[in-house]
Amino acid sequence: MIEVVGVGASGLESLGDAERRLVDAAEVVLGGERHLAMLEPRAGRDLVRWPSPLLQGLAQVLDRVAGRRVVVLASGDPLVSGIGTTLVDAVGAQGVRVHPAVSSVALARARMRWSAEESDVVTLVGRDLDLLRARLAPSARLVVLTSGADAASGIASLLVEEGYAASRLSVLGDLGSPAESRLDGVAASWDDRPTPRLHLVCVECDPAPVGGGRPLTPGLPDAAYDHDGQLSKRLVRAAALAHLAPRRGDVLWDLGAGAGSVGIEFARAHPSTSVHAVERDPRRAARIRGNARALGVPTLHVIEGASLEVIEGLPRPDAVFIGGGATALLIDACWQALRPGGRLVVHGVSVETELVLHEARQRHGGSMSRISVEDLEPLGTLSGWKPARSVVQWSATTSAGQLISEDAT
Numbered sequence: 051m052i053e054v055v056g057v058g059a060s061g062l063e064s065l066g067d068a069e070r071r072l073v074d075a076a077e078v079v080l081g082g083e084r085h086l087a088m089l090e091p092r093a094g095r096d097l098v099r100w101p102s103p104l105l106q107g108l109a110q111v112l113d114r115v116a117g118r119r120v121v122v123l124a125s126g127d128p129l130v131s132g133i134g135t136t137l138v139d140a141v142g143a144q145g146v147r148v149h150p151a152v153s154s155v156a157l158a159r160a161r162m163r164w165s166a167e168e169s170d171v172v173t174l175v176g177r178d179l180d181l182l183r184a185r186l187a188p189s190a191r192l193v194v195l196t197s198g199a200d201a202a203s204g205i206a207s208l209l210v211e212e213g214y215a216a217s218r219l220s221v222l223g224d225l226g227s228p229a230e231s232r233l234d235g236v237a238a239s240w241d242d243r244p245t246p247r248l249h250l251v252c253v254e255c256d257p258a259p260v261g262g263g264r265p266l267t268p269g270l271p272d273a274a275y276d277h278d279g280q281l282s283k284r285l286v287r288a289a290a291l292a293h294l295a296p297r298r299g300d301v302l303w304d305l306g307a308g309a310g311s312v313g314i315e316f317a318r319a320h321p322s323t324s325v326h327a328v329e330r331d332p333r334r335a336a337r338i339r340g341n342a343r344a345l346g347v348p349t350l351h352v353i354e355g356a357s358l359e360v361i362e363g364l365p366r367p368d369a370v371f372i373g374g375g376a377t378a379l380l381i382d383a384c385w386q387a388l389r390p391g392g393r394l395v396v397h398g399v400s401v402e403t404e405l406v407l408h409e410a411r412q413r414h415g416g417s418m419s420r421i422s423v424e425d426l427e428p429l430g431t432l433s434g435w436k437p438a439r440s441v442v443q444w445s446a447t448t449s450a451g452q453l454i455s456e457d458a459t
Contacts, residue, residue, distance in 0.1 A: 184346025
């Protein structure tokens with residue numbers, strides 16, 4: 051059993067009697083340089099620093115200390131963006147016991163007088179700053195876990211870029227220690243003032259951001275995307291996402307991704323989703339990456355190539371969207387790859403693709419719709435309806451490898 055002991059900012063004096071006995075009885079103590087410096091060297095107890103990079107060397111370290119009484123020292127609650135989560139993933143829940151201290155998140159909420167119900171936690175530790183874009187909303191309260199001395203400046207710049215210039219920032223340093231500090235300011239005027247090495251950033255978003263902020267619902271405005279015309283339009287995109295039905299932890303294949311709009315909005319539905327966008331055109335692939343970063347889902351995975359050639363190497367999907375290049379072979383390959391309960395949605399605009407979709411429906415069932423959209427536009431000095439090209443949408447759902455069809459008899 052690996053005992054993971056959370057330590058407060060005040061050091062070992064923050065430990066309870068039971069946790070202190072664990073540390074004293076340990077044959078091996080694992081931790082970072084700061085935590086190990088709290089202990090005096092002594093015979094019969096090895097102090098082992100984490101390898102760098104951690105994940106690459108972790109297995110070797112754990113093998114080396116296996117069979118001995120091992121204690122890991124960590125900051126605060128080891129399961130809040132901490133080493134506890136990493137160890138559970140590495141050795142399994144039955145091999146780890148966690149003894150948390152008060153987390154920095156709990157301390158931050160206490161200092162800000164924010165309840166857990168009215169604030170959200172965003173971790174940027176080891177992650178891309180652009181992830182924050184998808185979490186911004188008018189009047190949102192965010193506790194942002196950070197790393198790096200320039201984190202607060204980066205967050206302030208991002209807020210200004212997103213139209214949240216009046217948002218308030220509080221940098222809370224060394225929480226729970228005698229050296230605890232607080233810096234307050236507004237995103238628009240935040241300067242590069244020094245911040246403590248151990249800190250997090252609390253953000254109270256502007257209640258009236260420029261542009262009003264982005265909605266949570268699918269169907270972002272078309273103008274939110276950089277594209278060359280290869281874009282699933284807003285209403286059609288919303289219809290596709292209704293059938294793709296993103297859920298927590300789902301994996302999506304977005305094939306023939308174009309500007310990446312369907313995959314991006316699937317990813318925005320929940321941070322735990324995983325989206326793999328396939329696009330054969332390198333310029334469009336680069337555009338997808340840019341759109342994903344701009345809309346707060348920089349972890350979206352873009353693969354350049356032909357869909358049928360690359361899907362074999364992708365993780366098994368819960369949902370598949372084919373926005374371009376649909377063929378009978380590709381549809382059948384996706385159908386076979388889907389997990390039970392998986393959703394497949396295919397769009398077509400040509401007669402030839404429509405025939406492919408009719409044949410797919412005969413094989414797999416499902417539902418078909420023709421979506422026609424007309425937009426009001428100037429017509430001389432008057433106004434008139436301008437129709438967009440109709441889109442045929444076929445959607446179907448698997449269950450235990452077989453179809454549950456909306457119109458099955």
